[in-house]
Amino acid sequence: MAQVLEFKLPDLGEGLTEAEIVRWLVQVGDVVAIDQPVVEVETAKAMVEVPCPYGGVVTARFGEEGTELPVGAPLLTVAVGAAPSDGPQDGPADRSGAAPARGAAEGSGNVLVGYGTGEPPARRRRVRPTAPLAPAGPAPTAAVPTRAAGARDTLGTEARDTLGTEAPRATAHRNGTGTGTFRGDGPVPVISPLVRRLARENGLDLRELTGSGPDGLILRADVEEALRAAAPQDDRTRQPALAHAPAQAPGSVSSAPAGGIRIPLKGVRGAVADKLSRSRREIPEATCWVDADATELMRARAAMNAAGGPKISLLALLARICTAALARFPELNSSVDTEAREVVQFDHVHLGFAAQTDRGLVVPVVRDAHARDAEALTAEFARLTEAGRAGTLTPADLTGGTFTLNNYGVFGVDGSTPIINHPEAAMLGVGRIVPKPWVHEGELAVRQVVQLSLTFDHRVCDGGTAGGFLRYVADCVERPAVLLRTL
Known part of the structure; x- marks a missing residue:
């Protein structure tokens, strides 16, 4: 009986916590060999091909090209042949609910320069909402890939510091325009620290949002949508966090020029910007x-x-x-x-x-x-x-x-x-x-x-x-x- 094993984005080393999917090298249904490169990702350091430690048939991919994923998030699932079990395991369950063999779950164990194909470090834990989501209006359809049967729902992020309540809060997702309100008391799960910083700089309380990602994960698009909804109509062209501000009304005054192209500071360009800014601040x-x-x-x-x-x-x-x-x-x-x-x-x-x-x-x-x-x-x-x-x-x-x-x-x-x-x-x-x-x-x-x-x-x-x-x-x-x- 085939088992469905989940391959997660491995620990990238050098303090890196996320990567952007640049190009998928396999399709759903493709047969992959052990340690075959399956995806090309870009980190703040370099662009590399990530090998899969399992051999079998690709049953699902998680994330489209251009998506940023945290370390430990699922990349794909692979259906492999059954292996003898030697006891209870912590790995993902197969279609029948049985745990896979330890040897299969551990993978090949081979390591790239700076990148491992094994399991991510034990210190990375899942963060889930501690209370159910309370819908405040009709929920839009989220562009989240469907997971294969038996694959674990483990997309999460590390528990980080939450936003203080002394900052002014934007009243987004309150009038039926959002997907719900996060009412939990625990850490708010976000796709990356950059999203948390974007919310902090704009006075947005992440607890008032419901993410469109798996497990209610808050994506950058969710924060930008909340800021658009919170901004006054005549001030939208001046919001620095908006990726697509509406056209300026005739006769209105704005310090920002009409039109223009916004280029995200991410990947190598973002890393260079952060390092140069730190150099100027500290040296x-x-x-x-x-x-x-x-x-x-x-x-x-x-x-x-x-x-x-x-x-x-x-x-x-x-x-x-x-x-x-x-x-x-x-x-x-x-x-x-x-x-x-x-x-x-x-x-x-x-x-x-x-x-x-x-x-x-x-x-x-x-x-x-x-x-x-x-x-x-x-x-x-x-x-x-x-x-x-x-x-x-x-x-x-x-x-x-x-x-x-x-x-x-x-x-x-x-x-x-x-x-x-x-x-x-x-x-x-x-x-x-x-x-x-x-x-x-x-x-x-x-x-x-x-x-x-x-x-x-x-x-x-x-x-x-x-x-x-x-x-x-x-x-x-x-x-x-x-x-x-x-x-």
């Missing part, structure tokens, strides 16, 4: 810069590439200069532990570099850059850049950096004051290399000039250290032979 940053004559560096690179072998990239040479400079000024290869009020200096250099992709700005990390030569750095930069463009970077590729190199010269600009990649302490910016008039050996000449900028956390060092680091980098750019002392 007292300062920037210094210097112009450098890069003519000799360009000649050295040309000589290396003319000698045969793999081509050396300019970014790899700049990275090699950075690691040598960090060995002299380790204060900039550090992070601030705000809770302990300590500066943590690292004995390794995990070098991040900013890369622009179709999905937004990403910062892949070259592990142990201080131990790599120019050829190895060139190869690793190429691999990570290609993975970033293809959207296949893993969380391990995007985390753990200790210093960042930002080559904004590829955009044709000379200078910039970049925002530090939190929680790092510094970032070196490199502008474009262009011919400019320059005094060389006492005479005016045309040289290849580049502007270098260093943005640093003023908590880890003072201007003297930052200036010494930048001056050493500029000296190596102007006279690459300086690097021979550290090779």
Whole structure:
């Protein structure tokens, strides 16, 4: 007898709690093998394919493309062959109500980089309303996929802090326009912390809402609908939380322009926005810069590439200069532990570099850059850049950096004051290399000039250290032979 097993969104690691379904790789009725990728999801770190630990026939899928799901929410159910039972289990029941065998419920046990196909951590618990829903009007039809027989109804979220009652409350779903009112005393289940924050920022009490998701789960669309219903008619165009505000009435005054496109800050773009905002809030940053004559560096690179072998990239040479400079000024290869009020200096250099992709700005990390030569750095930069463009970077590729190199010269600009990649302490910016008039050996000449900028956390060092680091980098750019002392 076949058993229906439920595969839930696995623990994504790196503190990630949700993911967006980008593309389903299987259809209902398809036969899948153990560890076959079944769905492509995008997290705040990367886009990955998630494998299913069960082999069998797909009987149901939960969530359409573009839907955000929390960790532990069902992804799909698979009908598999019966297995010998060795006692009562905690896994989902089959069609007859019997528990599946432990071996089948545990799955293959194989693990992707940063992603497991096993059960989610035990600390993630379901949150259900503690009181029944009291309908206040006719309930609209919710776009919720039908579950296969025997599949567990386990879509839930972690118990979070609930909204305080001192905030002004929006009176949504009270006049027959909603699906009901939540009257429970326990935590209110929402699809993600972002939805809870959206409600908090707009003074909306989630207990007055009934979600259109499974188990009354409150979705973002439910919060936006409540805000639309609560907003006065003449003020709707000024509500920041509305995704589709009505057209402005003739003669009315509004600070927001008519029309426009609203783009959700989610996925990689949302993660970048959150990290940059946190950096600006927490880090007292300062920037210094210097112009450098890069003519000799360009000649050295040309000589290396003319000698045969793999081509050396300019970014790899700049990275090699950075690691040598960090060995002299380790204060900039550090992070601030705000809770302990300590500066943590690292004995390794995990070098991040900013890369622009179709999905937004990403910062892949070259592990142990201080131990790599120019050829190895060139190869690793190429691999990570290609993975970033293809959207296949893993969380391990995007985390753990200790210093960042930002080559904004590829955009044709000379200078910039970049925002530090939190929680790092510094970032070196490199502008474009262009011919400019320059005094060389006492005479005016045309040289290849580049502007270098260093943005640093003023908590880890003072201007003297930052200036010494930048001056050493500029000296190596102007006279690459300086690097021979550290090779």
